[in-house]
Amino acid sequence: MTLIFDIAWTHVTARLRQTLVGIFGVATGIGFSVMMAGLLEGSQKDFIRQLVDSMPHISVTDEQREVPAQPATKQFDVVEFRSLSTETERRGIKNPLALMEALESWFPGAVAPSVATKALIRSGGRDLAVSVIGIDPKREKTVSKLASQMIEGQLDSLYKASNAIILGDGLAEKLGVSVGASLSLATTKGAPVFARVVGLSHAGNRMTDDNQAVVLLKTAQILDGRTALINEIRIRADDVMAAEALANRVERQVGYKSTSWQESHQDILSAFQIRNAIMIMVVGAILLVASFGTYNIISTITHEKTRDIAIMKSVGLRSATVRSIFVLEAAMIGCAGTVIGWILGYMLCVLVGMIEFRSGFTDMTHLPILYAPKHYALAGTVGLLSSLIAGFFPARKAARVQPVDIIRGAS
């Protein structure tokens, strides 16, 4: 083994410039792969975090997945009814307190009631259609980040005035109102309400900040015309990623449609899968290009060393030994390239993470980078493997050299 190592080491150090070019090729491939993976996965995780923070992990709404059976269908054994007036039930989650108590007995997380409705806000001469969410401030603190997103006033300020309202800062700007202002709210179903602005929130998400208003549960019930009923139970799971499984269990228990954040954003998550596939292809392409560099170097060395190969084989070295020498040379280049590539990748991540980035849609100020050991392990493994494969083919060719052909040619 030391003989193989010594010969391989001598070859790679004797052609230092070529070797350095090869190492640089692998290092560049690995470095940029690490940076790309960190950037793509970092932005994905950051996006998901914002997505998850902006809404409950699980939302139980007053709907059912299956169309409810009509009384006539339950009563009579018939195939089809025509021109039958269907029973109209009053919308809303019935017995919400009992349901929440039942959920709280086992659910790993927190539960809060809410009433979500659409309303028209009128202030001064402006009318804006907004989402109004009725909450219980005490419980809401446990399921959302609204309390920490208050930039003026507090969540508990909702208790301080009758029909108090908290506006998203973007919405307040559109309406031209500030804390203390009065405005009116109206829906098609309930009674109009005159409210007073007691706080402003900033979620960092334009969709939320420009379109959302928060009131007390009772106020929303009046607006929506559904006294004593709620239309949503908002749930926050301790384990965000377990939300989907928990949502299924909740739905089985309460009978209402229970939607996890994953289900709500299935389209975005599917897009991420495609993005991940693209990321793997791009990273693979970078490493493939790097492996061509290794192939080129080992090919050049084996070509230049044909006479040495003939000498070694004429002395009595086996083909496998000769092959091992050149594969080891590729491994040396691959290993050195991997280590330098890791350092380069880390430095690139730090540099890219320092780039200032402003978007009108989010509060993000820098590109989000994920520092994950798996990126280094994956890029290193692929880089090293591609180096070995790139080295194997010229090494195999070298091992097949017949010494007599070279010696005859040299004579």
Added chain:
Amino acid sequence: MTTPLIEARHAGRILYGEITTTLVSDITLRVMPGEFVAITGPSGSGKSSLLYLLGLLDIPTEGDVLVSGMATKSLDENHRADLRLAMLGFVFQFHFLLPEFSALENVLLPMRALGRLTDTKKRARARELLTTLGLADHLWKRPDQLSGGQRQRVAIARALANEPSVILADEPTGNLDTASSAQVVSILRQIVNEEKKAVVIVTHDPALAAKADRQIQIVDGRIANESAPGDQAATAAS
């Protein structure tokens, strides 16, 4: 009866291709221990091709080559490499040393590949061989730092490293001046006389051939004459 170290039995080598070329044909000869054999003949007669067959660097297309009584034609490449490593030593016209390695490292190469001796013994033997061949002051010099004669002596030391039974030399003095040639021939003669190894040398130099125990003349790939020194008349090969 002593087993020949190398024996060719009607061995021949034909290169098949667009034009079929016969390198050597119907060669039958024996090389015994302590024998110095010279293969002579005009350029392109097949001397070197015969040496490559005898040294297991090439495979006969007809007949066979036996090493210590063992038929080699059917052996796989690894087996042939092992036999070369343990039993045969080569000296070529163009020294064929590894250019990045020192003289000592070049001599160590076959010993390290064989792995029969400990590291200390290998180094001691390599030093001893190079010292015996007058290269004690050049152990750490690379081939490009040595003269032609010195390189060839390093090649001889490498050929002797694993104590092979037979040394096969292809025009070992072809690129050397008269003094260096004489030195190389003297060393090879000494190997035969003192160590009772066999030496097979390919040469077109009549003076060098005259120092051999036996001369085999190759013409057109066949043995034309086989004679011992002092023979007045060449014996026609059968």
